[in-house]
Amino acid sequence: MSVVIRAENISKRYRLGVINRRMLYQDLQSGWARLRGKEDPNRPVSHNGARVEGDDTFWALRDVNFDITSGEVIGIIGRNGAGKSTLLKVLSEITAPTSGAVKLKGRVASLLEVGTGFHPELTGRENVFLNGTILGMTKAEVRSRFDEIVAFSEIEKFIDTPVKRYSSGMYVRLAFAVAAHLRPEILIVDEVLAVGDAAFQKRCMGKMEQVADNEGRTVIFVSHNMQAVSTLTHRCLLMNDGRVTFDGPTDQAIGQYLREGAVEEHVYVSPPDGEEPRIVRAEVVTSEPAYIQSTGKTMEVRFKVHVPRAMRDAAISFQVMNAYEQPVMHLWVFDSGLPLCQETGTVELVCKVPKLRLYMGKYTLTLHFVAGSRRLQMVERVCAFEVVLYGQSREIDWQPGACAYLEEATWSAAERTTSC
Amino acid sequence: MPATEISNDRTEWSKVLTPQRGWLEIRWKELWDYRDLIGLLVRRDFIATYKQTVLGPIWFLLQPIFTTIIFTIVFGRIAKISTDAIPAPLFYLGGLVMWQYFADCLNKTSNTFANNAALFGKVYFPRLVVPVSVVITNLLTFTIQFTLFLGFLCFFMAKGAPVAPNFRIIVLPVLIVLMAALGLGAGCLVSALTTRYRDLSVAVSFGVQLWMYGSAVVYPLSNIAHEWRWLFVLNPMVPIIEAFRFAFLGAGVVEVWQLGIGAAMCFAILFAGIVTFNHVEKTFADTV
Incomplete structure (x- = not known):
């Protein structure tokens, strides 16, 4: 088999934020200053006057x-x-x-x-x-x-x-x-x-x-x-x-x-933003201690939102992701349904799931906080919790990954024929 | 497996992607390989323009007609600028049709990177394909407008106007090639520079307008004093437009050596444009 792609020490650097703001006028100004042996007026300078280099670059x-x-x-x-x-x-x-x-x-x-x-x-x-x-x-x-x-x-x-x-x-x-x-x-x-x-x-x-x-x-x-x-x-x-x-x-x-990715962060805490509304705390309240949730029991997700500036079109949602990082559940609330950010201050929200039907496994939340089509906040892999099937015995042991969730159902024999 | 290692090192790579490309390293063959794409882009632009404008191709006729009317009133009647004894509408329309082709090529190619940012960020093909297709698409507009000019010419000739189309009209394809080269070259140069200097794009359409007033569109070169004509010949559009009028209307001041200098400048600008464009295309995706 022959090699068809060979990557040799490839590195890629991006400059952050400087390229689009560049003006022909500034370049001419810089060039003119250099010609006269003066200091470049557009050279980035740090607080103590030393030359700055590299703080606006990012190695992808x-x-x-x-x-x-x-x-x-x-x-x-x-x-x-x-x-x-x-x-x-x-x-x-x-x-x-x-x-x-x-x-x-x-x-x-x-x-x-x-x-x-x-x-x-x-x-x-x-x-x-x-x-x-x-x-x-x-x-x-x-x-x-x-x-x-x-x-x-x-x-x-x-x-x-x-x-x-x-x-x-x-x-x-x-x-x-x-x-x-x-x-x-x-x-x-x-x-x-x-x-x-x-x-x-x-x-x-x-x-x-x-x-x-x-x-x-x-x-x-x-x-x-x-x-x-x-x-x-x-x-x-x-x-x-x-x-x-x-x-x-x-x-x-x-x-x-x-x-x-297994960052076991059970409680999400974020410092408030001075200008924009922000989820400053999120936590899953499980039916059992130590962030363990039994299938079929009540689970709550609590949010604390800091609102320094009132707005009307906010929406908060969260996805529950399984261990393979596939979303298995998505719940949301809009400002039109429940006032979230209409007044300044701190809002506490509770999302209550009366009977959680998720199958056993480890889960995390992905939080989304948007205003209209503008994303205010998105946090991945937080509020880790585990779902167990305690008290739900069956004759064969539960196998991990057998399904995504359990549904309530009843079985009955619709018709019985005795002769073959 | 040392044996395969050695054979791997001898592999003929079909492409090596490196940080910088030489200034003169232009992949002509690759551009040729993508000729079908050029054709399809021309087709797309033509269909899109045709379908999206209410008036369709009529629009391409209205624009020069109205501009000619305005020029006839403003420069002919009010300013009383000479038209070399040619009927004013014919004089202006001839200059405008030629100028419009060049200006369209320059204006549209100068936005290549900005207009195709989404496409260029998702797939690779030689970027030169886009400006080249623009220059070809504009030929369709030019053909429509040129036909309008021929109509005017026949009309005025039937009325006995002193115009004399002559055998020199065979030079038209050469003039078109020169304008295409100049428009493509200048457009490529500007589009390459605008990826670095955003403020330049604002200056382009304004600059093209100013350029027109320096290009013998609204006045004949014969109106310019002899000692200043050399200055005008430095603008390649002047001998091109003068040659066009000389061939189709029988009045114009142009000499072969002037056209020669103009041609040399057109191709010099085309070369500079393509080289700069080629140099920028590698890292363009990072700047948007």
Whole structure:
């Protein structure tokens, strides 16, 4: 097997906040000052007058090294901000590394978004050609696969309708179909598979597996969905703080990823913000001591919100995430339903779940606090708690991960026939 | 496996992504490989413009007609600027049709990075594909407007106006290529600079307007005193527009060497534009 991607010490630095504010006038001013041997009036200066350097830069990738051989399906996992997206952008040539080099063999197609370059006024047919060529195919290649693409998308009837009339499902299906029929030597796929309906997602995954297994193509797959990563890949790069912290078998990588994330923070506490409303405390009140909750019993989630400034369109919600970081429950409250931030001061909120039906396992909360479409606060992996099935015995022991939640139901025999 | 290690090192890589690309390292072959995309972008822009404007292609006719009317009144009647004995509407329309093509190329390509930020942030293809497709799309507008000009020309000739189209009209394709080169080059240069200096984009449309007044659109070069004409020849658009009028209307002051200098400048700017654009495209995604 030959190496098709080699990353050699790639690092990527971003400058924070300075680029967009740059003015031609300032550069001319600086240049003029240097010419006269004067001090640059635009040079950043710290409080004591010393020259400042490096405090506005951020290393999204640091010394990343790996080899990928042809035919491999490799996953890249890590927390938000660990550098996954930056790595994909460097590999897909969207941005250049600050140092180091990426060596590639063969054509690369990157799928960081579904339907890149789709134009609403064009018909489905025209968009298939446009999107296909944007992704690196020639017109002749698209033409030769056109029927396959349309069949895969299941929208034959509407292929000559402008895509602005499509439902979002149809739009996504067509876009996926184009992507699924790319024939690059290296395919880079971001979280895009997370959209679309489940049946279609499954078909796309199947298609990706087929691409890798039968056609010997290399696939790089980035996802937060550990389920998808573990079914699709055998090897994973685990990223943390811009570095590759683990490179090896997928199950070990996922294990380490989940361990790293196991921050047992039961009570979330945050200092108040002087200007914006903020959740300053969140806690799960469980039925048993030590943050243990019995299935079927009452559970409460309590919030304390600091409101220095009244506002009308606030909303608070929380997702309950399982140990694989999949959301299993989402509960929310809007300002229109319950005044949250209409007056300044501190508000205490209680969300009461009378009978928690979650199955046994470890859970955490992801908190969301928004005002209209503006995000005020988002906190992940807090308020850890464990759900147990104490007092709910059955003849066979409960197996972990057998289901997501338990529903109340009754069984009865609808009809009994004695003779066979 | 030391053996495979060695063979790996000898691998022929098809692409190596490094921090900096040489100033002159322009991947022409890659641009050629993406020629289908250029064609499809032209098609997209044409369909989108056609479908999104209420008046469709009529719009492309109204714009030069109204500008010609205004110029005829303001510069012809009020300011009484000479038109080399050519009927004023024909004189202005000729200059405008040519100028419009160049100005559209420059204005639209100068926004390349800003307008395509979302696309460029998601997928790689040679970025030059976009400005090149803009220059080609604008040819369609030019064709519509040029046909309008031909209509005017026939009308005035039927009325016996003193205009004399001559064999020199064969130079038209050359003039178009020169304008495309100049518009593309200047547009690429500006779009590369605007990724670094946001304040520059404001200056562009204003600058293009000013440039028009220095480009013999509303006056003939013959109106300029001899000792200053050399200054005007430094503006490549002046010999281009004068040559166009000379060929189609039979009046204009242009010499072959002036057109030669103009052509050299157009290609110099095109080269500078492409080189700068190529240099910026690698890190552009970080600046938006």
